[in-house]
Amino acid sequence: MVRRTLLALAGLTGLAVATAPGETAAAKPQTGRAEALIFATTFGFYQGIATTILLNEYDIFDSGDDVILGGSALTLATTAGTYFGAAAVTDRYGVNEAQASMFNSSLFWAVLNGVGGAVAADVETDSLLWSTLATGWTGQAIGILTAANVDRTAGQVGLMNTVGTWTGAEALLLLGAFGAEEGYSFWGTLAVDAGLVAGAIVSSKSILGRGISQERTRLLDLGAFAGGLAGPAALFMVWGPEEDLRAWYLSAVAIGIPIGLGTAWYLTRDYDRVDPEATTADTTPIMVPLAAGAF
Amino acid sequence: MSGYRSAAGRVAALVRSAWVSALLLPGLASATEDRGARIEFMTASTLYGAGVGTLAALEFDLNPRPAAWIAAGLGGGMLYGSYRLSNDLAFTTANVRYIETAGLWTGVDGALLAAALDVDASPVVWTGLGAAAVGAGVAFGTRGGVGASEGQLSLVNSGGVWGPAVGVLTGLTFHLGTGEHLFRDLLVLNLAGLGAGIGLAQVYDPTREQVLYLDGGMLAGGLCGGLVGAMTAVFVDAWEPITGLALVGMGVGGWLVVREYGFDRKGTRRSSATAEAGGGLSFFVPLAGGAF
Numbered sequence: 387m388v389r390r391t392l393l394a395l396a397g398l399t400g401l402a403v404a405t406a407p408g409e410t411a412a413a414k415p416q417t418g419r420a421e422a423l424i425f426a427t428t429f430g431f432y433q434g435i436a437t438t439i440l441l442n443e444y445d446i447f448d449s450g451d452d453v454i455l456g457g458s459a460l461t462l463a464t465t466a467g468t469y470f471g472a473a474a475v476t477d478r479y480g481v482n483e484a485q486a487s488m489f490n491s492s493l494f495w496a497v498l499n500g501v502g503g504a505v506a507a508d509v510e511t512d513s514l515l516w517s518t519l520a521t522g523w524t525g526q527a528i529g530i531l532t533a534a535n536v537d538r539t540a541g542q543v544g545l546m547n548t549v550g551t552w553t554g555a556e557a558l559l560l561l562g563a564f565g566a567e568e569g570y571s572f573w574g575t576l577a578v579d580a581g582l583v584a585g586a587i588v589s590s591k592s593i594l595g596r597g598i599s600q601e602r603t604r605l606l607d608l609g610a611f612a613g614g615l616a617g618p619a620a621l622f623m624v625w626g627p628e629e630d631l632r633a634w635y636l637s638a639v640a641i642g643i644p645i646g647l648g649t650a651w652y653l654t655r656d657y658d659r660v661d662p663e664a665t666t667a668d669t670t671p672i673m674v675p676l677a678a679g680a681f
Numbered sequence: 682m683s684g685y686r687s688a689a690g691r692v693a694a695l696v697r698s699a700w701v702s703a704l705l706l707p708g709l710a711s712a713t714e715d716r717g718a719r720i721e722f723m724t725a726s727t728l729y730g731a732g733v734g735t736l737a738a739l740e741f742d743l744n745p746r747p748a749a750w751i752a753a754g755l756g757g758g759m760l761y762g763s764y765r766l767s768n769d770l771a772f773t774t775a776n777v778r779y780i781e782t783a784g785l786w787t788g789v790d791g792a793l794l795a796a797a798l799d800v801d802a803s804p805v806v807w808t809g810l811g812a813a814a815v816g817a818g819v820a821f822g823t824r825g826g827v828g829a830s831e832g833q834l835s836l837v838n839s840g841g842v843w844g845p846a847v848g849v850l851t852g853l854t855f856h857l858g859t860g861e862h863l864f865r866d867l868l869v870l871n872l873a874g875l876g877a878g879i880g881l882a883q884v885y886d887p888t889r890e891q892v893l894y895l896d897g898g899m900l901a902g903g904l905c906g907g908l909v910g911a912m913t914a915v916f917v918d919a920w921e922p923i924t925g926l927a928l929v930g931m932g933v934g935g936w937l938v939v940r941e942y943g944f945d946r947k948g949t950r951r952s953s954a955t956a957e958a959g960g961g962l963s964f965f966v967p968l969a970g971g972a973f
Contacts (some may be wrong), residue, residue, distance in 0.1 A: 420894060420942075427901070451915045458908040465905065605720070619753060626746035 418486025430468025434461025496525020502575030544603030553581025613646015730759030787816025844874015902934015
């Protein structure tokens with residue numbers, strides 16, 4: 387396992403992905419390959435752009451032409467290197483949907499922590515970029531380790547993301563409703579992290595996460611989103627645009643989200659019960675832009 | 682303050698009635714229905730209704746509050762209507778995508794046609810919305826007679842997206858046209874792309890996943906080609922290599938993806954099961970033609 391993990395880590399930005407507990411190496415599942423490759427390669431592309439900006443900040447380039455030449459070459463190298471490194475690892479070990487979700491979620495939330503922390507600390511641009519790069523690398527490493535060693539379904543990962551997302555949103559809304567002037571980045575990020583931990587526990591330990599499909603978590607996200615819209619929309623239809631009612635509108639969103647989430651949970655109560663095998667019903671195209679349980 | 686109290690009472694009544702209605706709704710599950718299709722149909726209908734309501738309110742210069750009522754009313758009406766329709770009629774996901782595809786492209790092309798005729802913004806919007814309704818309506822009526830798979834519909838959509846992109850890049854690279862008739866050109870390119878997609882769908886029956894990969898490959902290839910082009914442009918002191926090599930990159934990226942993931946010919950699909958793109962892909966879906 388250690389060798390497997392190290393090899394995966396060595397795959398440049400590498401993507402994970404050894405076989406999950408209970409799977410044989412010969413099976414080499416590839417159901418999450420495209421998803422994992424796309425996330426890893428996108429971060430590889432970002433690494434090139436961010437490194438170019440950093441090098442330019444440190445006056446490494448002599449002229450604008452050098453920036454274009456060096457930056458393009460660097461971005462091509464990091465993008466291609468990431469893709470081929472990740473492709474080699476996935477080819478070698480395989481990656482299923484749940485593992486890809488774990489890797490992608492870890493990368494995404496780690497980068498979000500990097501951005502949130504840097505904004506909260508009010509740092510300069512170069513520190514912000516370093517922060518996103520460092521947290522991205524850390525997130526990938528955690529994702530690899532998790533995917534290689536933890537046995538979860540894509541639905542459980544989706545539920546964890548759903549709880550994290552809406553906990554963070556609630557924290558920001560409450561701060562806004564109570565007129566906080568600062569602390570949005572810090573408390574918002576902290577709330578997301580707390581939500582992720584709570585979501586991970588809920589999805590793995592309780593009956594709530596047992597057998598839940600990724601599609602159902604997307605519907606939950608959609609319900610929360612709709613509730614968050616419906617709350618202030620109802621107030622708006624009654625009161626109209628009143629500037630001094632900002633706190634009321636934000637409170638309406640904060641109340642609407644859990645109501646929407648609860649309603650969606652109730653309406654989808656039988657979603658996974660009828661045909662547990664049919665978890666491929668595709669709600670992706672319309673739901674996902676709205677939903678955070680997407681990755 | 683008394684106004685607020687009465688307003689609060691009205692909101693409470695609204696929330697209460699919505700909650701009671703929700704409790705009465707059956708759970709979203711059935712062994713016989715295509716759940717994904719039903720949800721997608723209801724979502725698309727609701728968004729269309731709310732969109733028409735918002736644009737109508739803007740068009741008639743209404744105050745925000747009545748505008749919100751109209752948008753919510755039309756959105757809610759479409760949601761309820763589509764809920765009832767999907768209760769009474771059988772839908773497959775391919776049916777819904779066919780309706781969405783037809784509605785989307787007739788709407789876009791209607792708006793482009795109106796814009797090409799140099800009319801004001803308002804008729805452009807209404808022509809687009811009207812054409813979308815007609816296109817979706819015709820597709821709704823004929824959905825049973827069209828046997829296109831989800832992948833084939835995605836292929837058509839990809840053609841509609843990549844046609845204009847390829848055309849614009851080609852025009853820029855080879856200095857074709859002045860951009861004076863941009864809307865007309867986009868309309869023609871879109872129709873050409875859709876036509877190419879329909880033509881390819883006569884020969885190929887890819888999974889939706891394969892089409893998404895193709896889109897992703899073309900996008901990534903185009904970006905990488907553009908980067909190589911930017912480096913070349915520094916040496917030759919001209920910008921044409923950027924667009925030209927982006928085109929080449931799109932082709933190479935698409936070819937590599939087809940080589941890697943295949944592209945099923947008609948009648949050769951091993952399984953007719955609905956293919957689903959991975960969750961992460963969905964982020965890229967709005968960028969890609971294989972999206973709907």
